[in-house]
Amino acid sequence: MATTTATITLSSSDLLTDNLSLSSTMSLYKHGTTATGLEQLNYHRAVIPTGTNFTLIQESAALNANPANYVYIVNKNTDVTDYVIVSIRTEVIGRLYAGDWMWIPYSDATTATAGVDDPSGNDSDIEIQAFTHDCTVEYALFHSGETLLTASDS
Amino acid sequence: MATTTATITLASSDIADNAMSISNTATLYTAGTDTGIVETTGLSRKKFATASEFILLDHGLANSQMADVTADKSCKVYIKNINDRGDGTKYVAVLINSIEIGRLYGGDWMFFPWAGGNDKDIDIDPLDATETTLEYCVFYE
Numbered sequence: 141m142a143t144t145t146a147t148i149t150l151s152s153s154d155l156l157t158d159n160l161s162l163s164s165t166m167s168l169y170k171h172g173t174t175a176t177g178l179e180q181l182n183y184h185r186a187v188i189p190t191g192t193n194f195t196l197i198q199e200s201a202a203l204n205a206n207p208a209n210y211v212y213i214v215n216k217n218t219d220v221t222d223y224v225i226v227s228i229r230t231e232v233i234g235r236l237y238a239g240d241w242m243w244i245p246y247s248d249a250t251t252a253t254a255g256v257d258d259p260s261g262n263d264s265d266i267e268i269q270a271f272t273h274d275c276t277v278e279y280a281l282f283h284s285g286e287t288l289l290t291a292s293d294s
Numbered sequence: 295m296a297t298t299t300a301t302i303t304l305a306s307s308d309i310a311d312n313a314m315s316i317s318n319t320a321t322l323y324t325a326g327t328d329t330g331i332v333e334t335t336g337l338s339r340k341k342f343a344t345a346s347e348f349i350l351l352d353h354g355l356a357n358s359q360m361a362d363v364t365a366d367k368s369c370k371v372y373i374k375n376i377n378d379r380g381d382g383t384k385y386v387a388v389l390i391n392s393i394e395i396g397r398l399y400g401g402d403w404m405f406f407p408w409a410g411g412n413d414k415d416i417d418i419d420p421l422d423a424t425e426t427t428l429e430y431c432v433f434y435e
Contacts, residue, residue, distance in 0.1 A: 144306035144314075148405055150372065150431070152298035155334060160298065162337065162431070164374055164403050171399075173382045181309050207397055212304060214318050221326045226407070231393040231414075234369065234407025240320045241302055242406040245396025247387065264394075280304070280316070 141177040144168040144282060146210070146243060170284050171208035178208070182281040185216075188224060188270040196226075196279060197266040199248045200287035204264075207247035209283040211266060214241035216276040224275050227267040236277075246281070295330040298322040298433060300370065300405060324435040325368040335359055335432045342418075343425040347389070351408075351416040351432065362434060363410030369434040371416065374403035376427050386426060387419040394419070398428075408432075 147165040168178045188194060196213070203209055215224055217238040226233045226242065236242060248264045268277065304316040322331045340350065351360050351371065363369045375386055377400035385397040388404065391414050398404060408416065420426055 142306055142309035144304070144309050146403075147301075147303040147305070148372070148403060149301040149303075150298070151301075152296055155296040155298050155330075155332065155433075156336065162372075166402050169379070169382060169399070171382065174379060177309075179309060181314075208399065209396070211396075212302070212316070220323060220328050223326070225409075228390075228395055229393050231390050232365065232409045233390060233395065234409045235325070235365070236407055237323065237326065237368065239318075240370075240407065241300075241318050243302055244404045244406050245388070245398055245402060247394055247396045249387075249394040282309075 142179045143177050148243070168210055168282050169208065171206050178282045178284050180283050180285065185276065185278045188268055188275045188277055190270045190272070190274055193227070193267050193269040195265045196268040197246070197281055199264045202285040202287040203248040203283055206284045207249070209246040209248065209281060210243065211246045211279065211281055212241065212243050213277055213279040215239065216278060217273065219273060222272045222275055224277060225269050225271065229264050296332050297330050302405070322370055322433050323368060325366060331368060331433050331435055333359070333434050337429060337431045339427060339429050341425065341427045342420070343423050345420055345423045347417050347419040349415045350418045350428070350430065353410050353412065353415050359434070360410065360432070363408060365409040365411055367435045369408045369410060369432065370405065371408045371430065371432050372403065372405045373398065373428060373430045375400055376429055384424055385421050386428070389417040389419055390414055392417070
């Protein structure tokens, strides 16, 4: 097992009449365990062209089998008008503008009958579309198993 | 305007061959600008002991703070399950418009942009009726 932590710090000196200072740290554990850490990680950097909604993270039965997965996405663009829309299945979660990041649990709660390549199109993929300009994103999936594709020439 | 920042640090000494440390800071701006967000719910706390799905953030409540959240505006949501982890099986599922995003186990938090809009409430669906406490905060324009 591995020991991985995610820490958030929210702070502002002038949003409220008093300082806002909030910090929280969580450890990334497998479902159904008290302290067994997730040991697998996918980390990517990609340029998302405008005009098309892409699958960023592919759903799979293995991800759903252990629903304690976590996703990190950051929009590395610097023009404040550039953004990506992040969706799950058919539902828009929200917009990540330049410099924004998000951290969510990802249970991959698939409800459709889907193969490893998701032929149904009705799934829990995490999708992304860039607007205004191409957007460079970095994203990570922390998990304890994903469905590997059998090589077509094997 | 206000200056509010959100920093994430992901750290592990053993998930890979080399130590991993990823850190990024976002300044919370209104949509498409470098003007800081000036509205927030402040930090809120909700305790419940029900196995039924309920609305945590209700876009459809007329004239409420969350009614201001729409897709063309900027909004960030922080939610934390402050329960103990226990045996690692207890969680609350977080949903938007009945689509499950993920599950917050005891001690877990999430931070994400929220598009809002009609029927796009953020719901909580607990695994069971275990008493659970969430803390949450919304930054919006």
